Amino acid sequence: MATNRIATTVWHGELIKGNGETTFESSGIGTYPVTWASRAEEANGKTSPEELIAAAHSSCFSMALSHSLTGAGTPPTRLETKAEVTFQPGEGITGIHLSVRGEVPGLDEEGFVAAAEDAKKNCPVSQALTGTTITLDAELA
DSSP states (O other): OOOOOOEEEEEESOTTTOEEEEEETTTOOEEEEEOHHHHHSOOTTOBOHHHHHHHHHHHHHHHHHHHHHHHTTOOOSEEEEEEEEEEETTTEEEEEEEEEEEEOTTOOHHHHHHHHHHHHHHSHHHHHTTTSOEEEEEEEO
């Protein structure tokens, strides 16, 4: 069964001086402020499209890796994934770097790195972002 998730952004004013609020409607977890400055300069307590992509990518990748490891008979006890999305004003998103550190009993470093590379390639968010260079560092704890 397909699912839909909904977020809405209301923007006020011009790009540079304006501001907006992004609301996570499906989950109801809240409304978060967004500005051009929070995107192109410092966050200062506001979010950005790139931070939202990073959240989506880190969680999707972690789920895909967990599923793959479990299916191979080596379920993880812990995965910590960081996604760093680079935004260059005038160019757009120029890359995403994933870093994952895992605790996976019964699996060696080589097997973990291979599983992580597979998750990077096959998680739905990675697939949706195929026009972007995605790099990966993976290590066992």
